[in-house]
Amino acid sequence: MRRYARTLVTAALTTTVVAGTAGWASGSAQQAVTGVPAGTEAWRAEGLPDPARMTAAQVAAYFRGLSPARQRQLARAHPSVVGNLDGAPLPLRYEANALTAGPRYAGRRILAYDPRGRGQVALVHGDLARARHVAVVVPGSDVDAGNIAPLTEKADALRRAAGDDTAVVAWAGYTTPVGVGVxxxxxxxxxxxxxxxxxxxxxxxAVGAAEPAVFCHSYGSVVCGLAAHGLKAKDLVVLASPGMRADNVRELRTTARVWAAKDPSDWIGKVPNVRFAGLGHGEDPTDPAFGARRVPADDARGHDGYFAAGTRSLRAFAAIARGEVR
Incomplete structure (x- = not known):
């Protein structure tokens, strides 16, 4: 009975927020970009293996069977495919994506680039092939290929704090919400x-990179929660999270260590932690009952302050990325 009453109350709160908060209205509906890379039809037409039917491990095995000259030939002929094939050699993907992205990310190692929709991109900070430690930062709303700075700033800050033996990937590899709409x-x-x-x-x-610690900001923590059961990661860190679509860590079905951070000034604390009629993302991961390890974040400021220099949260993130916290 108490749970039913709580559901009614939180449903009412959610309805009120959606109906009465101008912020919700600021968002617009997005169509997710999914499926195989752009240019796959031309790739298939040459009798090349169908990306839709290959795992990342199979992609890696396929490229290992090619000569370096043939690999480069494919990257030049089909850059939008090779650059986005998970499991393809890292240098080859960098080369292919430099061709399709042009000078807009000058000096960056571009691990993925898809111009469809608002655009998706993954940028590497450091030497991913040789790094002892790897971190991936997954963003929330409003980040895309044309607005990547909020994400790269977080990735840069994490790499500076973690050190040169850590590579950090700024992964804007999905269609994010615009604003805080439906x-x-x-x-x-x-x-x-x-x-x-x-x-x-x-x-x-598949290419032998170190198992990553994945840092998921805001709506990105919803992505990470849904991915958790199949995600190859040693640590899963959510910050400014509206929920992970799970009631507790057990429901995530992951072997990764799960961490959560929320600072007291973050507006996300005012969002009802409920799932009702398709709205909301469930329990607060920083609630002790959820079962995540708590990351100190009392000196962070606002929704985007967790990676600010000198904060306890950034120091903790760096230690997690380096595998120093047991």
Whole structure:
């Protein structure tokens, strides 16, 4: 009875927020970009193996069977495919994506680039092939290929704090919500993003990169929650989370250690932690009953302050990325 009453109350709160908060109205519906890379039709027409039928491990095996000259030939002829094939050699993906992205990310190692929709991109900070430690940062709303700075700033900050033996991937590899509209309150985009994130991590594993710690900000934590059961990661860190579409850590069905951070000034604390009629993302991961390890974040400021220099949260993130916290 108490749980039923709580559901009614939180449902009413959710309805009030959606109906009465101008912020919700600021968002617009997005169509998730999914499926095989752009250019796959031309790739298939040459009799090349269908990306839709290959795991990341099979992609890696396919490229190992090619000569370096043939690999480069494919990257030049089909850059949009090779650059986005999880499991393809890292240098080859960098080369292919440099061709399709042009100068807009000058000096960056571009691990993925898809111009469809608002655009998706993954940028590598550091030497991913040789790094002892790897971290992946998954963003929330409003981040895309044309607005990547909020994500790269977080990735840069994490790498500076973690040190040169850590590579950090700024992964804007899914269609994020725009604003805090209905897309941000539902799981549709997160479901599509979870598939892409899982495949991306499979690709890192297939090329021998270190198992990553994955840092999931805001709506990105919904993506990570849905991906958790199949995600190759040693740590899963959520911050500014509206929920992970799970009632507790057990429901995530992951072997990764799960961490959560929320600072007292973050507006996300005012969002009802409920799932009702398709809206909301469930329990607060920082609630002790959820079962996540708590990351100190009392000196962070606002919704985006967790990676600020000198904060306890950033120091903790760096220690997690380096595997120093047991």
């Amino acid at each position: 897309d941000a309150a539902t799981g549709k985009l997160a479901e599509a993003g979870a598939e892409r994130l899982t495949r991306f991590a499979d690709g890192l594993d």
